[in-house]
Every structure is written in C-alpha cells, then in structure tokens.
Amino acid sequence: MNKGLILSGALTAALALPSFAQAPAQVKYANTITAADLTKHLTHLASDEMKGRDTGSEEGKLAANYLADFYKSHGLTGPVDGSYFQNVPLVSSTFNKVTLQVGKSKLVENQDFVFVGDGDMAKAAKTELVFLGLVTEENLAKVDLKGKLVGLWAVGVRSNDLVTKVMDAGAAGIVIVSMEGQANFDRIANRYKSLAGKGRIGFDQETKQRPIFMVSSDKMAQLFGTPVETLKEAAKASPETIASQKASYQVVKTKTPVEAYNVMGFLEGTDKKEEVIVISSHYDHVGVSSEGEVFNGADDDGSGTVSVMEIAEAFATAAKEGNRPRRSILFLNVTGEEKGLLGSEYYSDHPIFPLENTVLNLNIDMVGRIDYEYQDSSNTDFVYVIGSEMLSTDLKKIVEYNNITYSDLILDYRYDAADDPNRFYYRSDHYNFAKHNIPIAFFFNGVHDDYHQVTDTVDKIEFPLMTKRARLIFYTAWDVANRENRIRVDGTNTRTDR
Template sequence: MKRTYLLAGAIALMMSWPTMAQDAQAIKFASTISEQDLEKHLNYLASDELEGRDTGEKGQKLAAEYLVNFYKELDLKGPVDGGYLQKFDLTSVAWGDIHLQVGKQKLKNNEDFVFIGDGNMNRSAKADLVFLGLANEENLKNVDVKGKLVGLWAIGGRAQTVVKDVMDAGAAGVVIVTMEGQANFDRLANRYKSLSGRGRLGFDTPTKQEPVFMVSSNKMAELFGSSVEELKEAAKSNPGSIKPQKATYQVKKEKKTVSTENVMAYLEGTDKKEEVLVISSHYDHIGISSDGQINNGADDDGSGTVSVMEIAEAFALAAKEGNRPRRSILFLNVTGEEKGLLGSQYYSENPIFPLENTVNNINIDMVGRVDYEYQDAENKNYVYVIGSEMLSSHLKVINEYNNITYSNLILDYRYDAEDDPNRFYYRSDHYNFAKHNIPVIFFFNGVHDDYHQPTDTVDKIEWEIMKNRARLIFHTSWDLANREERTPVDGSNTRTER
C-alpha cells in the first residue's frame, strides 16, 4: 500500500477528531523506552537461568516473579484481589505408549508419525486402513469408513474440520497428511519429539476415543504401496482405487495437573476509567529440548514481554507526573501461549474487567528481530500489523496516523490476509480477544531461522528496531487511552475458528 494513500486516509479520518498535532507529553514519555532498559530486562528473561520459561515450570515462575516485582516498583496496582497473578490449573496429557502398525511396517512415534488426537485404550485394536482422500460428500458416499482407520489427504484444508467430519461418519481413527514435503514433516516431528517428555498441556476435558496419526505425504504413499502423485489424483474423486491395508494401533494416556499464572498490572484512568485498554504479550516459551538444550526465547516472546514492561513504565511515569490516561490500562503477560493460547483463553473466559468494557487489545509477539523478507532490505524499520481493521474501521487508521506522526516505520500488512497460509492471525493471544469482538492489533516481526530453536538468543536482537516498534505501540496506545470516543465495533469477525 502506498504511503501517500495511508497519509490521505489517516488525515481524512483524523480531520473529524480533535487530535492532529504531535503530543509533546506523548513524545516525552515515549522517549523513556530505551534500548538499554529493553536489553537489561531481556538479558534476565531470556537467560539460561530461566530454562526457556516452559509453562508451569521453574523458569516460568521465576519470570512471573520478575514481572511482579517490576510492576510493584512502578506502583502499578495488582488487579486480582490486590495481587498480580491470575492463577489457574492446566492438565498435562502424555501418551505412555503409542503403537501403530500398517501391514508388517511398525511405525515410530515422532519419527514416522506424530500423534495429534486423543484416546486411552487398554488393549490394541485392529482395523482396515482405507483411503478416503478428501473428506467431501462424494468420497464419503463411496468409501465405507465405519470402524476403519481412514487415510485423509488434507493439504490446504483444516485438519480439525475434516477429522470431525470423518469421525462423525463412524471412523475408528484417522491417518492424516496436512503438508507436502518430507522436510516440513520432519521439522514438526522433531518438535513433537522434543516436547514428548513433558506432555501436552491444555484445559482438562473428557477423553475422546479419537486416535489421529499425522504422517508425511511420502509416508502415506508408502503405507498404501502407491506414489504421492497417485494418491493426489485418487484423493479428489477416486479414493476406492487405492487398496486398503491392515492396521493395528493402541494409545495409552497419562494425566497430571500443572499450575500456572497470568501476570497483570493495572493503571487506573481518570474520567473514562471504566473503559480498559489491554496491552499484552506472552512470557512463556518452550523450555528445554529433549537433548538438554535451552530454548531461551529471546525474540519469542521475550521481546514482546520487555516491550510491554517498558510501555508500562512510560505510562506509569506519565501518571506520576500528572498525565494519567483517561482510560484504564491493563498490562497483561500471559502464560501458556506456546501450548495453544491457553493463558489468554483463560483470561477471556475469566476476565478481571468486563469484556464489554475492554475497548482494545494491543498484542506484541516477536518484535526484536528482522525476518526473511527484510533481511536484505535497505530499510529494516518495519513491523507486521495484523487484525487492525477487521472489527473497527478506526483502529487501523489510528495506528497509521500515529506511525506517520511519530515513528515512520514500514507498516506491512501481508500477513493480515484471511488466506495467509501461515495463519499468523490465529497464532497469538489477540485471537482470544478478537473472538469476543474486541478490536485488536497484533504487532509482529515475522519468523527467522531461530524461531523455536535454542539459537533464539539475546545477542541476535536488533535493539534499535525493537525500541522503534515499542515506541510506536506506546504512541498508538496513548492515543487509544486518551481519545474522546472509544473505537467503534463496526466490522464483522470473519475469523472466529482457529
């Protein structure tokens, strides 16, 4: 999008509002967000001492303690009955033994397949493995799936949706392909392997007998004694041409309770204090790999967490000097994001402040690095902006106006497309606010080779770029907290299901 268009759009909308010139107070307090302070906080949060901040583990608890002490020093309030921690329990689910054999081939867990379903079986079961391909009405009419393991070719589709359709049709379980290329699958399998010793965290739910085994496209072809190209063609309209196979499988489930906590600090507003702006990040990461390497998570999302801290400090200093915001602000550092946006889900279902009074969520997840798209660019002062115009016609323009007025970053919207194959919109905590029709902005730097790797370390952070992003987020937040009218909810949430 051309900068002239952004400027024209921003000015046209702002002409009807009482803010036009630079705000000297906003500039003053934005300048307190410094590279030195960002680095100081991140050096601790992404240190080996915190062991990758895995949800429910010692490092996550140490990070929570650090955040609480920081907010106390700022004289920000603890909004949870006077405290800063919103505590809740998760359930860790591990599968002690997962067995899958097709024909004479015994498949290895987290190598030949990854288990993404649910189940708990006292003994192994036998079933035919049939190929359905696409889970459309025509294929389901022509292939008998009742009591069978069903091979699904779900590349480009939603795995959750097609699995439900097939299980509802009476299938005993599913063997599914969701991505092409062995390398893509191997990366996923390695991640599952690194997490396998700790179990899968989530909210406690009744066990479903729904065994779902994910395999690569190459492995699926091997299991059916076919080629990838033959399966692709058969998946569309002729799945019966693929010969069924005999399969044996078993899943054993183990459960334990894991306690964790969101961290939050509250700055009360003045004349509009009942309305609340939420500025969020997740402070958890993925912990220690199975080979003992620490995943420090400096960018993901240490960068967002220390940005929230510095933004909180800027607002707190402003309040102490008599520049308290009109609306209240909740600084929210959530846990369990890496396990499925669990901390933000818990908050949105158990809000400290009513959701109807929550005017916006500004979410910061990975803002300390430069990604593949910009690594060779002359101007690296960019940030990806996601979700800003879906629910409110004003929010995107407000952010653009503040960027033009104060920051002059490149605002890149490429990942805001509804058909973004990366599905970044669904992969961070703003999602759990947007699904309740709260207008959101998600700030993001994109992925890089160190994403979810032990190499995501502090020495690779781009401090000046990170500072510039944090200052833009502060300016936009200052504007949202102080303008006369809250941003209207005049759009439709077209992305409601993950």
Template sequence: MNKRFLLTSALALGLSWGTFAQNPVQVKYANTITADDLKEYLTFLASDEMRGRDTGSPEGLIAANYLADFYKELGLTGPVDGSYFQQVPLVSSKFEKVTLKVGKTNLVENEDFVFTGDGDMKKAAKTDLVFLGLVNDENLAKVDVTGKLVGIWAVGERSNGLINKVMDAGAAGVVIVSMEGQANFDRIANRYKSLAGRGRIGFEREISQRPVFMVSSDKMGELFGTPVEELKEAAKSNPESIKSQKASYLVQKSVTPVEAYNVMGFLEGTDKKDEVLVISSHYDHVGVSSTGEIFNGADDDGSGTVSVMEIAQAFATAAKEGHRPRRSILFLNVTGEEKGLLGSQYYSENPIFPIENTVNNINIDMVGRIDYEYQNAENKDYVYVIGSEMLSTDLKKINEYNNITYTDLILDYRYDAEDDPNRFYYRSDHYNFAKFNIPVIFFFNGVHDDYHQVTDTVDKIEFPLMTKRAHLIFHTAWDLANREKRTRVDGTNTRGER
C-alpha cells in the same frame, strides 16, 4: 505515507492537520523507553538460567514473579483481589505409549508418524486401514469407514473439520496427510520429538477416543503399497481402488495438573476509568529439548514481554507526575501461548474487567528482529501490523497517525490478508480478544532462521529498532487511552475458528 490520504483519515477521526504536531508530554514519556532497559530485562528473561520459560515449569514461575515484582515496584495495582496473578487451570496430558502397526510394519512415533489426536485405551485395537482420500460425501459413499482407521488426504485444507466428518461417519481413527514432501513432515516430527516426554498442556477435557496419526505423503504411499502420485489421483474420485491393510494401534494417556499464571499490572484511569485498554504479550516459550538444548525465546516473545514492561513503566511514570490516562490500562503477560493461546483464551473467557468494557487489545509478539523480507532492504525500520482494520475503521488510522507523527516506521500490512497462508492472525493472543469483537492490533517482526530454534538468543536482537517499535506502540496506546471516544466497533469479525 501519502499525506493527502492521511489528512482525509485524520479528518474522519475529527482531527485537524495541526494536530500532527508532536505532543511534548507524550514524547517525554516515550523517551523513558530505552534500548538499555529493554536489554537489561531481556538478558534476564531469555538467559540460559531461565531454561526457555516453559509453561508450568519452575523457570516459568520465576518469570511470572519477576513480572509481578516489576509491576508492584512501578506502583501498579494487582487487579485480582490485590494479586498480580490470575491462575490458569491447565493440565499436562501425556501420552505414555502410542503405537501404530500397519501390515507387518511397526511405525516409529515422531519418525514415521506424529500423534495429534486423543484417547486412552487399556489394550491395542485391531482393525483395517482403509483409504478415503479427499473427505467428501461421494468418497464416503464408496468406502466403508465404520470402525476402521481411515487414510485421508488433506493437503492445503484445514484438517480439523475433515477429521470430525470422518469420525462422525463412524471411523475408529484417522491417518492423515496434511503436507506433501518428506522434508516438511520431518520438521514437524523433529519438533514433536524435541518435546517428547513433557506432555501436552491444555485445559482439562473429557478424554475422547479420537486417535489421529499424521504421516508424510511418502509414508502414506508406503502403507498402502502405492506410488504417491497414484494415491493422489485415487484420492479424488476412486479411493475404493486402493487395497485396505490390516492395522492395530494403542493410545495410553495420563493427566496431571500444571501450575500456571497470567500476570497483570493495572493502572486506573481518570474520568473514563471503567473503560480498559489491554496491552499484552506472552512470556512463555518452549523450554528445553529432550537433549537439554535451551530455547531461550529472546525474540519469541521475550521482546514483546519486555516491551510491555517498558511501556508500563512509561505510563506509570507519567501517572506519578500528574499525567494519568483517562482510560484504565491493563498490562497483561499471558502464559501458554505456545501451547495454543491458552492464557489469553482463559483471560478473555474469565476477564478481570468486563469484556464489554475492554476498548482495545494491543498485542506485541516478536518485535526484536529483522525478518527474511527486510534483511537486505535499504530501510529496515519496519513493523508488520495485523488485524487493525477488521473490527474498527478507527484503529488503523489512529496507529498510522501516531506513526507519521512520532516514529516514521514502515507499516507493512502484507500478513493482514485474510488468505495469508502463514495464518499469523490466528497465531497470537489478540485472536482471543477479537473473537469477542474487541478491536485489536498485533505488532510483529516476521519470522527468521532462529524462529523456534535454540538460536533465538539476546545477542541477535536489534535493540535500537525494537525501541523504535516500542515507541510507536506507546504513542498509539497513549492516544487510545486518552481520546474522547473509544474506537468504534463498526466492522465484522470475518476470521472465525482457528
């Protein structure tokens, strides 16, 4: 970090160079965050007995009660009429039967295709599969999609809007290619297969007849009897040259309620207690595969969850010893992140405290490992920081100030680019706060070979580094909770729909 730049940033925040001296009170309570405690909590939450903490599972409820009991023991308040739980009204939508036949070929679900749409039918529908290729007005003028299954080519594009456009044009459903290469598709199909039979968890909505079948580029070529390269060329400007195929499909669905909760502990502030800092993580993971393999979720996001626990313990201890924060702090562990950021969506749309009084969200999702980029680096003391300067010119500077003062980690911003192909900004719970113009900061360690694998286990966690990251987050939170003015919202949310 260039100290001249940092001094300029400090002065912009009304700080002086002398304020870079460490605050011994902060250091005292930061040091209550230890590797031993983090390991103890994580060893429980990511144990085989917790069976991957799937949303709505018995083990997910055990995890929720474990967190609530922890906050109660710390002396934090249950802010939901005395309760530590906010019920999230989720349902499980299970597609009991999905079939797709093109020509004489019966395709196999989660091998030849993945069903990503919606629908519920009493009997199979018969129609034609036509090729549209790229979704634009020119191609739609050349191909009659009314009442048909429509093959679209959406590699490198956000597909939801394209599907909507085709359905609005009268299509009965969509067969989509969104990635090239059989290996890429197989990874997605294997994920769906491992989760088969459990149903999709989400908020209850009116069923829409919107059948969407994802296939590989190779499979799309097979369905139309056309080499892939020829199909890609036709997709651009002459989709009508590809011969249509007879097709039939069936979608049958059932919906059942799911018991799921956000868990929260509340620490009331002093003179600025109506303003609330939210520190969040998700405590759910993806459960158990269809073959019984356990996705322990030690890094994702056991690491973030136990970091929130330790940070809560540090603040609660400080409060008991006369160092209560000026602003209130809500320690929030959400459910359903792995199902689509559901718990944080529900909280942000149904907040326990007025959303306009929420000054910041600090979100912690995967902070226990070293990723591909740093695995061979000489200095592995890093953390990725995402979203910190989009809505506020203050937040990034405050975090950097606390880092250089207390922890000296490498703050890596590579995934904060708006065109980041990984789209990490859109993939964790801070997103649902930022959409309400709340300045957010997301701490992340990047991906590794064990990401969303059954090998994401406690023995792989880098506890000393995880502790250092938790110290930085604590110091930044302390600063945000105690500074005279809340961080300005002087930026624009340039990152819209997921």
C-alpha cells in the same frame, strides 16, 4: 505489495483532532522506552538460567514473579483481589505409549508419525487402514470407514473440520497427510521428538477416543504400497481403488495438574477509568529439549514481554508526574500461548474487567527481529500489523497517524488478509479478544531461521528497531487512552474459527 504508507492531508488533519495527538507529553514518556532497558530485561528473561520459560515450569514461575515485581515497583496495582496473578487451571496430558502398526510395519513415533490426537486405551485395537483421500460426499459414499483407521489427504486445506466429519461418520481414528515432502514432515517430527517426554498442556477435558496420526506423503504412499502421485490422484475421486491394509494401534494417557498464571499490572485511569485498554504478550516459551538444549525464546516472545514492561513503565511514569491516562490500562502477560493460546482464552472467558468495557487489545508477539521478507531490504524499519481494521475503522487510522507523526516505520499489512496461508491472525493472543468483538492490533516481525529453534537468542535481537516498534505501540495506546470518544466497533468479525 506496496509496503509504504501515505496519508492524505485531509486524513492527517482529521486524525489530529482527538485528544493529545500533538502534545509533547507522550514523546517525553515514549523516550523512557530505551534499548538499554529492553536489553536488560530480555537478557534476564531469555537467559539459559530461565530454561525456556515453559508453561507451568519453575522457571516459568520465576518469570511470572519477575514481571509482577516489576509492575509493583512502578506503582501498578494487582487487579486480582490485590494480586498480580490469575491462576490458569491447566493439566499436562502425557501419552506414555503410542503405537501404530500397518501391515508388518511397526512405525516409530516422532520419526514415521506424529501423534496429534487424543485417547486412552487399555489394549491395542486391531482394525484396517482404508484410504479416503479428500473428504467429499462422493468419496464418503465409496469407502466403508466405520470402525477403521482412515487415511486422509489434507494438503493445503484446514483439517480440523474434516477430521471431525470423518470421526462423526464412525471412523476409529485417522492417519493424515497435511503437507507434501518428507523434509517438511521431518521438521515437525524433529520438533516433537525434541520435546518427547513432556506432557501436552491444556485445559482439563474429558478424554476422547480420537487417535490421529500425522505422516508424510511419502510414508502414506509406503503404507498403501502406492506411488505418491497415484495416491494423490486417487484422493480426488477414486479412493476405493487403493487397497486397505491391516492395522493396529494403542494410546495410553495420564493427566497431572499444572500450576500456571497470567500476570497483570493495572493502571487506573481518570475520568474514563471504567473503560480498559489491554496491552498483551505471552511470557512463556517451549522450555528445554529432550537433549537439554534451551529454547531461549528471545524473540518469541521475550521481545513482546519486555516491550509490554517498558510501555507499562512509560505510562506509570506519566501517571506519577500528573499525566495519568483517561482510560485504564491493563498490562497482561499471558501463559500457555505456545500450547494453544490458553492463558488469553482463560482471561477472555474469566475477565478481570468486563469485556464490554474493554476498548482495545494491542498484542505484541515477536518484535525483535528482521524476517525473511526484509533481510535484504535497504530499509528494515518495518513492523507487520494484523487485524487493525477488521472491527474498528478508527483503529488502523490511529496506528497510521501515530506512526507518521512519531515513528516512521513501514507498516506492512501483507499478513492481514483473511486468506493468508500462514494464518498468523489465528496464532497469537489477540485472537481471544477479537472473537469477543473487541478491536485488536497485532504487532509482529515475521518469521526467521531461529523461529522455535534453540538459536532464538538475545544476541540476535535488533534492539534499536525493537525500541521503535515498542514506542509506536505506546503512542497508539496513549492516543486511544486519552481521546474523548471510545473507538468505534463498526466492523464485523469475519475470522472467528481457528
């Protein structure tokens, strides 16, 4: 893939026409975004004392207060009836007991299986485990799955719709393989194990009897007493050749309320103040492991959070000096991203400013590191940009123009494909704006060995590179905020289903 970027002279000239593109003011204010300030804020937010900023934790609230105090100190207003906080009503569901037995094998949670479903049962259910394999009409016609646990082979496919189809067909529950190889499964199981005892946080919903157990391909083969390759072949068209097994399972659940907040600072614009640009990040991370190890979350997403802070300071400084943007800007730090994009979902369902007046969302999630793709490159001044041309043909051009004019980063679009197997587009908070047809651009540095590990610490952050990335986002926001015409929404949202 060509990671470089060349704009024609005609395009450059065309993009130079709107607003303040060549004015020196934005350079002055972009230069207030410094590595020193980013370091100061991130050293605090990603310290061991902040204990991983888990959603709803006391340290999460301390982080929220730190952000609100920062916005207040720079003259930004609290847009929620004078407050900087939007309460996000969440609950923590704790599965106090999850058991699964197949034949004589009593499986161990977070070792032999990971529980990814829902349910609450007074006593264990006894049934059979049957093998369905691929969810096709042909296979469904060959296997009686009513009232039974159903073994699914869902490697390399999106499983949500398949699970729903099988449950709607009368299955009592599902045992699913979604990846091959024990090592891949073990990484997920170890993460669940490290967070054992912590509740699953989400919106309060009616409990569904939907027990879903994820196992490795090796474990599934073991449960059916069949080699993996035989099981894979049977999954295609002959699931009835795999003998069913006796099984029992139980799930016991309790729910408790969680106090969590989105944090926001607001800068009112001038003549176009009814139109709002949202610059977002998530300030939560995943807390502390069951062994007491802190997931500092320096890159994910301390880096995005402090970038939003510094961009907010740059705009606030400009406003104090008589260079207030024409459009209003909402600096939004959301909670619950790590639990399923919860805070941004709540904001988009309960917006402080009407979504029809929301011009743009620039989302920043992990911008402090160099990823696998660039770790051996001679030029590591890059950033991945995702989603910037899906809904607006203007936005990608604006990002590119400001990059050429001011930042000189490599803008890499490799993860912007609709069929990207990593599905990064669906995994951060911009998604909840795009689904409402609001143009978005997601800025991201890719994954690395410390992603979601206790080793994601401040000492590994590339602060000069992070500063360049934050300044590019500032330049983009400045351009959109001050141009005469609102950016067009002339595209179609083709990525609506997570």
